[in-house]
Amino acid sequence: VGAEPLPSWNDGPAKAAILEFVAAVSDPGGDDHVPEAERIAVIDNDGTLWCERPAYVQALFLGERLREQVQADPALGERAVTRALLAGDLHAALACGLGELSDVLLATHAGLTTEEFAGVAAAWLARAPHPRFGRPCSELVYAPMLELLDLLRASGFGVFIVTGGGVEFVRAASERLYGVGPDDVVGSAVEVGFERRDGRVVLVRQAKLKGSPNEGVPKVINIQAHIGRRPIFAAGNSAGDREMLDFATTGPHRSLGIVIDHDDEEREYAYAGESMTDPSAEAIADSAARAGWTVVSMRDEWRRVFADPPG
Amino acid sequence: VGAEPLPSWNDGPAKAAILEFVAAVSDPGGDDHVPEAERIAVIDNDGTLWCERPAYVQALFLGERLREQVQADPALGERAVTRALLAGDLHAALACGLGELSDVLLATHAGLTTEEFAGVAAAWLARAPHPRFGRPCSELVYAPMLELLDLLRASGFGVFIVTGGGVEFVRAASERLYGVGPDDVVGSAVEVGFERRDGRVVLVRQAKLKGSPNEGVPKVINIQAHIGRRPIFAAGNSAGDREMLDFATTGPHRSLGIVIDHDDEEREYAYAGESMTDPSAEAIADSAARAGWTVVSMRDEWRRVFADPPG
Numbered sequence: 001v002g003a004e005p006l007p008s009w010n011d012g013p014a015k016a017a018i019l020e021f022v023a024a025v026s027d028p029g030g031d032d033h034v035p036e037a038e039r040i041a042v043i044d045n046d047g048t049l050w051c052e053r054p055a056y057v058q059a060l061f062l063g064e065r066l067r068e069q070v071q072a073d074p075a076l077g078e079r080a081v082t083r084a085l086l087a088g089d090l091h092a093a094l095a096c097g098l099g100e101l102s103d104v105l106l107a108t109h110a111g112l113t114t115e116e117f118a119g120v121a122a123a124w125l126a127r128a129p130h131p132r133f134g135r136p137c138s139e140l141v142y143a144p145m146l147e148l149l150d151l152l153r154a155s156g157f158g159v160f161i162v163t164g165g166g167v168e169f170v171r172a173a174s175e176r177l178y179g180v181g182p183d184d185v186v187g188s189a190v191e192v193g194f195e196r197r198d199g200r201v202v203l204v205r206q207a208k209l210k211g212s213p214n215e216g217v218p219k220v221i222n223i224q225a226h227i228g229r230r231p232i233f234a235a236g237n238s239a240g241d242r243e244m245l246d247f248a249t250t251g252p253h254r255s256l257g258i259v260i261d262h263d264d265e266e267r268e269y270a271y272a273g274e275s276m277t278d279p280s281a282e283a284i285a286d287s288a289a290r291a292g293w294t295v296v297s298m299r300d301e302w303r304r305v306f307a308d309p310p311g
Numbered sequence: 312v313g314a315e316p317l318p319s320w321n322d323g324p325a326k327a328a329i330l331e332f333v334a335a336v337s338d339p340g341g342d343d344h345v346p347e348a349e350r351i352a353v354i355d356n357d358g359t360l361w362c363e364r365p366a367y368v369q370a371l372f373l374g375e376r377l378r379e380q381v382q383a384d385p386a387l388g389e390r391a392v393t394r395a396l397l398a399g400d401l402h403a404a405l406a407c408g409l410g411e412l413s414d415v416l417l418a419t420h421a422g423l424t425t426e427e428f429a430g431v432a433a434a435w436l437a438r439a440p441h442p443r444f445g446r447p448c449s450e451l452v453y454a455p456m457l458e459l460l461d462l463l464r465a466s467g468f469g470v471f472i473v474t475g476g477g478v479e480f481v482r483a484a485s486e487r488l489y490g491v492g493p494d495d496v497v498g499s500a501v502e503v504g505f506e507r508r509d510g511r512v513v514l515v516r517q518a519k520l521k522g523s524p525n526e527g528v529p530k531v532i533n534i535q536a537h538i539g540r541r542p543i544f545a546a547g548n549s550a551g552d553r554e555m556l557d558f559a560t561t562g563p564h565r566s567l568g569i570v571i572d573h574d575d576e577e578r579e580y581a582y583a584g585e586s587m588t589d590p591s592a593e594a595i596a597d598s599a600a601r602a603g604w605t606v607v608s609m610r611d612e613w614r615r616v617f618a619d620p621p622g
Contacts, residue, residue: 250512
């Protein structure tokens with residue numbers, strides 16, 4: 001972080017709130033000082049760090065593999081959940097039940113070892129183009145958010161990604177895109193089986209979700225399980241981030257919650273952030289207004305949206 | 312790490328193997344070089360970093376609270392598992408079944424928030440004296456292992472504790488004792504409930520284990536879940552560490568597994584490391600001989616055993 005932090009942010013209320021908060025908690029003589037070990041930041045991924053429209057990046061990844069599987073096994077294509085998925089209608093797919101949905105989605109990569117999966121995901125991420133912007137999906141990362149991660153790290157924060165996406169999928173890109181190592185990613189997980197293959201211990205992906213998707217209350221429980229401390233900073237963009245924001249902003253220390261508002265149809269998309277698993281959950285904008293979280297208008301607060309491709 | 316690493320280690324085969332391994336994987340021009348991000352070390356806690364005899368430190372902690380509860384509720388004291396626990400007979404307690412055992416053990420702190428529990432555990436750890444050595448249990452940390460952690464960190468390793476003990480219990484001491492933050496501790500876990508108390512989101516401990524104890528195969532599964540990478544260094548002392556050592560030492564990179572042999576009755580204890588949950592598991596010394604792991608004789612290889620109290 002040089003002389004001018006957050007260069008891709010306009011001089012608006014969000015930038016001011018972030019700079020003031022970071023300065024306050026890291027000023028050793030100030031009333032709001034927080035010891036460095038307790039400066040924990042948790043950041044959602046889809047729609048907060050990278051573009052999640054017209055579909056979650058991971059849904060595009062799974063959809064491509066599912067299409068291949070349907071060609072080999074037409075009966076799979078007859079299932080309602082498969083039809084909904086291939087039509088890109090996540091709501092219809094969810095209406096088939098989370099069990100049915102995760103059955104089909106997780107079967108796409110069942111049988112691969114975790115190491116094989118990481119290779120497949122990284123290769124796909126580097127090539128698959130976004131349907132609107134043409135660039136690889138994994139390059140549609142928000143430049144202002146990368147600057148925010150840098151500012152937090154330079155101010156002694158531990159920065160964690162807490163995603164509803166699959167933890168191993170996001171890990172396949174997190175170091176390269178965000179400078180966040182695999183051990184600092186918390187996400188949804190699949191069951192794995194312990195096997196020995198050719199003398200090596202490997203872990204083999206099963207077609208079964210491990211616990212609940214990492215959305216809503218599970219985000220909080222998984223933050224505690226993984227990080228072991230209450231965060232003082234949280235950023236999200238959907239109703240699935242509400243409990244995480246609530247956890248971060250109701251602790252004993254000074255805290256800040258921010259919510260990205262996708263109101264920029266021209267440069268990105270305009271939509272309200274819904275919970276992935278609970279469409280009836282309170283709109284995140286309403287939660288933010290009630291709780292005093294800082295809403296970031298993408299249109300007004302961001303000087304530019306997408307970062308340059310990683311080097 | 313100054314000019315002379317591992318000063319508490321005698322110039323024996325274990326010290327030589329460690330120094331050679333660390334130098335080889337961190338030499339950028341060498342054949343065995345491992346990129347820094349993949350230099351992951353996983354270290355068991357009980358019997359590997361601190362003394363686990365005559366009883367696990369956590370068993371002493373839980374036993375003290377259980378005694379208080381029995382005074383308030385004599386019926387609790389009539390249960391076979393309680394009697395075994397209060398007699399310090401973990402085998403008899405385990406014979407009552409892991410469900411029954413964890414029921415009673417986890418009820419000792421059910422209802423506390425994770426933050427309250429951290430305070431209770433830290434306070435106990437700082438005061439409770441070890442029955443033989445008089446000093447607080449948490450001061451019976453092995454000086455040679457602290458030096459090893461320092462050497463690993465100075466050589467670009469990410470150092471993680473992977474313990475059969477309760478993750479929140481070990482976290483209450485890990486930063487102070489080992490310089491390992493709570494997010495770098497992987498352990499057994501209890502279920503927690505999401506609640507709002509006085510306007511704050513809190514997580515409340517339940518009297519229920521979350522998944523399996525972190526021993527044996529679960530150690531490997533939890534390493535992947537938490538760290539997201541295969542380690543290249545592992546240290547343990549019991550049959551419950553076998554699979555973790557196997558995972559670390561059967562990957563594509565150069566690796567090292569070490570096993571602490573408690574053969575020093577005079578300065579510490581002499582015993583063979585058994586699995587906590589499976590007394591019939593192969594002795595770790597036999598696994599080590601077969602797999603080529605480096606066995607560390609406490610008596611012969613360590614110049615001193617216990618570190619000075621943390622400052």
